[in-house]
Amino acid sequence: MSNKAKIDNLLRNQPEASEMIDLQKLLRYAESVAEIENVVAVVSDIRNDTSKIYSGRFGAVLGIKDYCHEDSIWEKPILDLMTETEREEKFLAELRFFSFLRHIPRNKRANYYLVSKLRVNTPPGESIDILHRMYYIYSEDSDTVCYALCLYGCRTFDFAGKSIIINTLTGTTEELTSEKDASILSKREQQILKLIDSGKTSAQIADMLSISKNTVSRHRQDILAKLQVKNSMEACKIAKAIGIL
Secondary structure, eight states, rough: OOOHHHHHHHHHOOOOOOSOOOHHHHHHHHHHHHHHHHEEEEEEETTTTTTEEEEEEHHHHHTTTTTESSSSSSSSSHTTSSOHHHHHHHHHHHHHHHHHTTTOOGGGGGGEEEEEEEEEEEESOOOOEEEEEEEEEEOSSSSEEEEEEEEEEHHHOOOOSEEEEETTTOOOOEEOOOHHTTTOHHHHHHHHHHHHHOOOHHHHHHHHTTTTHHHHHHHHHHHHHHTTOOSHHHHHHHHTTTOOO
């Protein structure tokens, strides 16, 4: 399964949002940012699978100045400007960001956004570096991503690595790496989750690993807590999506 398919699956299979934020307010904000910062602003409506695009002046640079609507949460004309490898790296960063936020207290998730360095090919055939900023907009209970706001513009600053997470309140940054993916669960927890995914019961796992059933149960609860899910089926799905299972 591609990284795009993985993040798409996670976004579409979230819990039903309790209270949505004001979409019109978000659209007005995106339009203002596009005009003031000269960026392409994309607001994706996860539930309705549509996107509204405000091209800004940078839209002309990318050859998409008349691009304003998409019947998808994925901005195809922009993605088509990237190589397949570049697109997969972009989606991988979004997967890691989605996973990162699941480990953040609900009331603090809005403090973070993702920044990625991308390379695109403009219509004249010129390859340029751009900056992609992405914000997940949660429901009122901060449990479900309702919208995504993506901003594409000139690379105005540089940083180590390909993608980083920025805390808007503290200014701290965190690089997204495969090592961080693996560190979400301990080796023992990954081992147990693999056995759970294969259909083994707690009693069978305890016997195979020479540990008590209570220890297996404790590991199960720790896995659910770390992945911020309600059951083992969801845990397996999340772990597979981010590549640790």
